[in-house]
Amino acid sequence: MNKTLEHKFISDLEENQNIVHKVCRIYTNNKEAHNDLFQEISIQLWKAYPKFRGDSKFSTWMYRVALNTAITLYRKSKRTIKTQDFESVLYRIESIDYDDSEEKQLKLLYKAIHQLSDIDKALVLLYLEDKSYKDISEMMGITEVNARVKMNRVKTKLKNILNP
Structure with missing residues (x-):
């Protein structure tokens, strides 16, 4: 090169x-x-x-x-x-974390994301980056409709993990 x-x-x-x-x-x-x-x-x-x-x-x-x-x-x-x-x-x-509530919520969210499948993690990452469904579909090699459907399912999974 x-x-x-x-x-x-x-x-x-x-x-x-x-x-x-x-x-x-x-x-x-x-x-x-x-x-x-x-x-x-x-x-x-x-x-x-x-x-x-x-x-x-x-x-x-x-x-x-x-x-x-x-x-x-x-x-x-x-x-x-x-x-x-x-x-x-x-x-x-063991250490005591003196995080503010927003940082604790962020840690909980990342902990929940870690429980998702590898593909679902990728979807969440791109979604949190405010990528359009068109961009997400291009980056992941899936259709735009499929990206929307998968993201809705992932949101439901995360809600169930965070609020059992």
Whole structure:
């Protein structure tokens, strides 16, 4: 890859990195996993960048690559055995969070979102980003009608999780 293309990629990634962080926040539970996923998405974006034709906005294309990467890794992680570091169990110290009510509600929402399927998480992320159903359908590779129907079902799921 030539230097001009490399500089363009770095510029585009820096300008739109919040997209990747938002995807990482939806699919991970801790800082290390967030950083790992961010790195993996960045690698996949770099590999796919030469094929980006500019038919859509860079941010739309970036969402699609980021979500596909996160969903693929999320599915692979479900097949592995979950382990926990022994030291973290031994030295776990409970802390009291003095969050304001809005931050607590946001944490509850993210906790509820983490209970959704990988596709539903992607829908919620794009919906919370105020993406139109047309954009959501383009990014997810589904019809606009299907995006609306799925989003209504996800809203119902979230209401049931948050208010059992």
